[in-house]
Amino acid sequence: MKRSAVTLKDVAAAAGVSAMTASKAVRNAPGISDATRDRIQTIAREMGYTANASASMLKSGRSGIIQIIVNEYDIPFYSKLIAAMSDAVVDAGMVPFLQQTKYRADNATNALTNSLFSGTLADGVFIHASGLTGELVDSIKHGRPALFIDTYEERTLVSNIMFPNEEGSRAAITHLAERGCRRIGIVGPPFIDNNELLTKPTTRKLRLMGAKSALINLGLPYDESMVIPLVGMNETYAREAIRARGRDGMPFDGLFCLNDSSAIGAIRGLADIGLRVPEDVKVIGFDGVTSGEFFVPSLSTISVDMNQLATLAVMNLRQQIEAPAGKRPVPTTTTVGYTLVARESTVVR
Structure with a gap:
């Protein structure tokens, strides 16, 4: 007889917690202690629990995927930036999806408009790419949370984390x-x-x-x-x-x-x-x-304090993602240390 898959309710019952607490633990979401999170994650692994991404996305309306658009991968600066951003996204219980534009404005625009991930699968986007202005991003991001990295704008239409x-x-x-x-x-x-x-x-x-x-x-x-x-x-x-x-x-x-x-x-x-x-x-x-x-x-x-930058960027984007519809935070500009x-x-x- 085929064994049925372990569900989140099974993990919650084994851990003696609510389904909500179990869900926060397996998603690395805030709201529970580190000790509780570690205990539940250990039980989930031992039981062979794997999250049903499709069901979770249908229920919450979120995928947990964060798009990261940069000019290129193959120089030391971008290697460090991408590593810091990816680590911060993963630490927040989400999944990074990287795209490079090769410094072309049309590639950057396409990354925001034509990619499968820019449609419904990405919860938000980080952008460090040439050729994108706040007005353009605000007009084509389809209401998705977005954040610029070190892109100076006289009018703050999209939140921005600046280098010093x-x-x-x-x-x-x-x-x-x-x-x-x-x-x-x-x-x-x-x-x-x-x-x-x-x-x-x-x-x-x-x-x-x-x-x-x-x-x-x-x-x-x-x-x-x-x-x-x-x-x-x-x-x-x-x-x-x-x-x-x-x-x-x-x-x-x-x-x-x-x-x-x-x-x-x-x-x-x-x-x-x-x-x-x-x-x-x-x-x-x-x-x-x-x-x-x-x-x-x-x-x-x-x-540049890349870890501070990544932490602030994820915090800002997460606030945008979790805000009720029509009540997104006002865009801000923050400068990190060095x-x-x-x-x-x-x-x-």
Whole structure:
């Protein structure tokens, strides 16, 4: 005779709790103690209980699936971001579903509109992708909870967790000055003048604004000659730009790179033209990618608190998901913290 499947009611009866408590335990939902959750989950495993996802979704109207849309997977920054976001989603008892856009706005739009997961199967979406504005997301997300990651919007139509772009950049420039640098260059986007910096701010503009304000406060110049522009923010473009700028001599004794990938490329480019880091030029990046610790020299960086970001993001999205229809929380913008990690690339020797 075929044995019937173990149900949630069977688990609840064996544990001596209500079906509601058993449900919270197997879903890792809040509202019960850790000890009760662990005990019920152990009993469920021993009984061979597996959740019926289809039945649960029909009953609750939720799938427990969270869509995560990013530009790409294959760079250190996104590896760290995706790991932090996925861990936080899983810790909250939900399942992450990843999609990459390859920096194309049409791919990002399609991820929100055409994917099976963007229709009824995803409870909410995290977005760190180029080409999506708050107005666009608000108009096409079909009422689903959504949250931007580090996407500056003058009007907050979609909740947003921001990196400490201005604050971190000021700290990076100040750190270089404290290490004796007086000719500090900026490696990143092309030079942006004062008027353009204040028009339609972006993440990169915010980082440049922070760097500029720190340079001015220190009595150091910020003009076009202080910027090493990159075609793209990765190791290859940074290495090529440093080699090109250094053909007639490198005018800087310190470099602030707007992300860690460009900082790693800059260090390689400096080596190519016979300059040592940190003896000849000190270098600091931004993001705090894990691999920076293991390069030689190890990379000083503004390390964004990714765990705080992921925790706040999941908390915000969960509040949106659990809010009654028509009573969604007002969209908010929150900036996370950072740590200045001083390593070999800026040490004084």
